[in-house]
Amino acid sequence: MSGLNINNVSMTFELPNGGSVEALKNINLSVQKGELVSVLGPSGCGKTTLLNILAGFLAPTDGIIELNGEIVKKPSSERGMVFQQGALFEWMNVSKNIGFGPKMKGTPQVEIDAKVTELLGIVGLQDFADKMIYEMSGGMQQRVALARCLANDPDVILMDEPLGALDALTREKMQSLVLDIWKKTGKTIILITHSVEEALLLGERLIVMAPRPGRIHKEYKLPFAELGVGADLREVKRHKKFGTTRDEILNMIWNMEEEIMGRAES
């Protein structure tokens, strides 16, 4: 069976004070190859936990994850990660960062160089090959992070709020870049975000999660990612359906948070 299958995954954290948190409960989801899935939900609903399980950094307390028929047990280069920030290697320049994955596998340097040059072009950093990471802006750093992940040619790319630390304008540009890359490479991408607009723009499928216990609340199939490829994202946002879906989801999350606060108060 190809694609990514999440079967009945639950995650319960035991707390030091004896209590426990049900971060995830009975999550079921299958993602086809080449799909772009965005995951949205209020803070604390288990998005990061889910991604960490997919990446193989955490073992779920229950359930299994399968990728192309194999059970996920530990991190591997077939599941690439893009973090919000701080995951680049400051002691290497841009090229070395991007070439890190192939290098670890022992790929010949000539091939690495060719790959790096290609990726620098894709993310628009041709002129920054020799720059050090600390010399670059946050947006450029995320471009490097994307390129570094792509260099390994992973089956799935997992992104945990990759654009969360960027300013609004840079973020818009990066959203276009993510769509471009998705279209060009045909990768399966699972992207976590806090922003409803981003989730609408960057999700063929949008999963809304609810907290306590963390679960899938609702799923949407959306046309905007397809529309947004190579187009002006602001144009896409003016779409009527975009507005109505956004309001619907905002309301949904608003209510979830109200409910959480109500529960916390009582």
Next chain:
Amino acid sequence: MIFSITPIPASLSEFFWFNTPDGGEVASLLSTTLWMVLGIFVIFTIYMIFSAFSWVIHKLFIDGRNKANGYTSLKTVTFGDESAVEANRFASVASVVAIFFFWGLATGSSLLGPIQLPAPFLGKTSFEYTAINSYGDTDKGTVNLLVHTFDDKPILEKASNIATGFARDSAIKVRERRTALLSAKKIGAKETDGFKIIEINGLPIKPNQIVNFGNGEVLLTSKGSMQIRPYDGMTMEALYLPAPEDVWKSFLKLNKEGYTNVGLWENVFWSLIRVVLGFTLGCLFGIPLGFAMGLSNWFRGWFDPIVEFMRPVPPLALIPLIIIWFGIGEQGKISLLFLAALWIMTIAARAGVSGVNISKVHAAYSLGASKRQLLMKVILPNSLPEIFTGARVAMGVCWGTVVAAELVAAEKGAGKMIIAASKFQLTDIVIIGIIIIGIIGFAIEVLMRKAENRLIPWKGRG
């Protein structure tokens, strides 16, 4: 008694044999400390007066001329903005000049030309004394005093002794800043009972009183002798603090001839090589140890007790044990420095591992790195800033420790040189040694910082 110390319960005192401190001892300790507070305050005040004086000069003549420019000069809020405060170069230079000035002043340095504190009296002087005998007769005699320097060994002219009465003339030589005792017997009490000195230069004196005779003072002891103290000036004796120019001369001589057949730089070289070897050994073992502790439960548990125990033990406290074990040879000193560096480097490397952002580790594994690759390509470079900070501290501690160890036991080395010189009261060599030790310690720090900036340009910019 200032303090009443509560008695220790019987059961405890049986276990701890402990002499309750005597209230008097503690009180005297406290009063000494209080006096020191006063002394430090006075010294500090004098130094700050000098600083204020320099500040005025700076304001009047220098500050106005070079107009400040750059971003900082446009800041209107500087008081409280630490980044806007930078060392005033003029103040730094002036403060060093001030130290040399005070040094010169205190030692009567010729460098200061006419600016001199009163020097001790040197040369010939005399005073007249009046004595009385048991018959009530009075008579006058003269005391001729020759005050000479430490190096001079003058021959004393005999007193002319034209005086005819029972109060004889007397001639006496005395070293500057010392006192001479002239007993009543020596000057005339031989044939007369009841000989008593009653006046010095016409001024009345009684036992335990002091009378000034111009170039010094006379204290009449309770036994009727004269304790003569020529004026000893306000400068310090070279034994305590030689003048800067004398230290410089000694430095040139030391540089050329060495001391006790060991060249100055040879001494410094030996200290340095010990530090380098001990430090290198410490890094060689400490860094892997720290990594092991940061990466494995077992090693963390295994080494935690010893590291946590050894960390607060100052290396100097190990010197006696090291001498008992290894004697005074090189092995002991290198071991000591190794131990001094080891724990610091271990803790630095461990901190380096714990400082690795978990995202970096996750990213590396997701990119297909093995454990070994993770260690070499991610954890090691990522811990370099911490390791370097540790290395800087370790170098400083090693330098301090080597000097102290050499004070105790060594044949060559900077510490050995100053302790040997101190035994012969060669203060100039001691001071040169201290200055060189300070300069080298500072140079080590500067070099380490330079290396750090070059090798870890990403430090603090992660």
